[in-house]
Amino acid sequence: MIRARGLVRTFETRRGREKVSVRAVDGVDLDVDAGEIVGFLGPNGAGKTTTLRILTTLLKPTAGTATVAGHDLAGDPVGVRRSIGYVSQSGLVSSEARAGEEVVDHALLYGISRERAVRRGRELFEQLDLDGMWERQAKKMSGGQRRRLDIAMGLVHDPQLVFLDEPTTGLDPQARANLWTHIGSLRDTHGSTVFLTTHYLDEADALCDRIFVIDHGVIVASDTPDNLKRSVRGDLIELTVQDEQQAEAAARRLAGLDGASEGSTSGVTTSIRVPQAGSALPGLLRSLDADGIALAGVEVRRPTLDDVFLTMTGRSLRDDEAA
């Protein structure tokens, strides 16, 4: 459904008085099959939106080629546009118009008859839990409802492939989870291929069949969420003790565990990665007890996508989320 080779996009900007060239996308290859939900995961400024704008014909690549939904990006941009849906970060919906009208007008742009546009629009409203919203002005809808309306507009012409740029940014956790269900069912009921960008780890994990991790315009990993997590070796054991002296003593015990790596101590907390926390813990707890180390807390963490990102780039995506 998407095949891209060597996509590059540079921007000329100014840093103070100096002219600099930013390589926003720096040699991206992508292969996406029909019916996949694929996530583009990366921190702010990683090049996600720029790649999406290239693939949706909104931006010309500086170099590289791509076929999108069977059409060559450079040779047949109109064919690409007809076959895809695109929901940008800011959304499509103008706030004064009534929701149903917006969706129908959008479909008319694609040369769809009014009758079919209304039928398809009503169907999408039902599927996206927007029943009763047809006559509602977009500005009187909640954030989650508006975002679902954006998605209805992106889908009303029945594209084979839909691009969603950060579909759940700004939504509360419940509205996000609700939208994930809807995006999942698009694929299940329509066989749509979905390509979305996100900087939420849980979103990529819960929703995507496959993830491309992008950093500084370069894809640093691509696989299923499970395989990516499996590529990080082992579980993390984190101990919290009473004081810093005990933390150092506990750290020495942790370092002695079979296959221990990535030990780290900060204040009264010390952690280590081991191949299997379940088999290491009983012996560890006994030896800590024998040393007279009193535990205030024990946590075991299976690898997360954040660990994957950390392993690949040396930085945490969570720092970015908090920013």
Ligand SMILES: Nc1ncnc2c1ncn2[C@@H]1O[C@H](COP(=O)(O)OP(=O)(O)OP(=O)(O)O)[C@@H](O)[C@H]1O
């Ligand atoms: N029109 C532009 N002119 C100059 N630089 C740009 C332009 N568009 C993007 N960039 C730069 O290219 C890089 C990638 O930006 P992009 O918007 O693709 O990142 P992103 O991963 O989508 O980030 P976010 O999660 O914040 O949307 C950034 O350094 C950005 O500042």
